[in-house]
Amino acid sequence: MKNNHSFYNLKESAQSIVLTINQGLKDRNRPLVVSFDGGSGSGKSTLASEVASSVEATIIHCDDFFAVEIPDHEWDIYSVEKKCRLCIDWERVRAEALLPILAGEKAEYHPFSFSTMNGLSSEVVGLEPSKVIILDGIYSSHWLSDLTNLTILVDVAPDIRRNRHNLREGTEDREWHLRWDSVEDYYFTVLRSPDSFDLVVVNE
Structure with a gap:
């Protein structure tokens, strides 16, 4: 789909996205995969949750699959392209979450954790199959494009988005x-410009 619609109100956005999803489900015998993309602090998780509650969707939180095998000091010597490509373990997203649900099976995985030695929580996240699967995470619309049916960008001016990120974290997070x-x-300039998304939500 080509982006033809931009929305400037979260309530209007959620309603329009729900309508678009329901239209996409007509005469469909496979789950519909929807990507909510956007920078940190854009509000994509809030919008994804609101939409999910209306269409009974399963949400895959892509941050759960942060690349735990790469230590902090290595990130700082990587190029921006390499960091963009490697920060989420997309093979784990596919193998442990998305593909099982698409096959109608329950998915189970250990999410990322800052507080453990191996970077994985002892908790097991279980996700049930559903007719709508939401990918909640930056970069998801690009790296999972072969499995995604609808792409949504939650767009916010960088300074506003970064301030929201800091408020959420309770620190300047330099x-x-x-x-x-x-x-x-x-x-958002080289790989996925705003006009490459099916829908754009301006959350300011």
């Missing part, structure tokens, strides 16, 4: 911004 801001800028 180290995070130094490491990842340029990667997000690269992604």
Whole structure:
């Protein structure tokens, strides 16, 4: 699909996305995969949750699959392209979450955790099959494009988005911004510009 619609109100956005999803489900015998993409602090998780509650969707939180095998100091010597490509373990997303659900099976995986030695929580996340699967995560619309049916960008001016990120984290988070801001800028200018998405939500 080509982007023809932009929305400037979250309630209107959620309603329009639900309508688009329901239209996409007509005469469909496979789950519909919807990507909610956008930078950190854009509000994509909030919007994804609201939409999911209306269409009984299963949400895959892509941050659960952060690349635990790469230590912090290595990220800082990588190019922006390499950080963009490697920060999420997309093979795990596919193998442990998305493909099982698409096959009508329950998915189970250990999510990322900052507090364990191996970077994985002892908790097991279980996801049930459903007719709608939502990918909640930046970069998902690009790296999972072969399995995605609808792409949604939650777009916010970078300064607003970064301020929201800081408020959420309770800190200025300078180290995070130094490491990842340029990667997000690269992604939304080089790999997935706003006009490449099916729907754009301006969440300001």
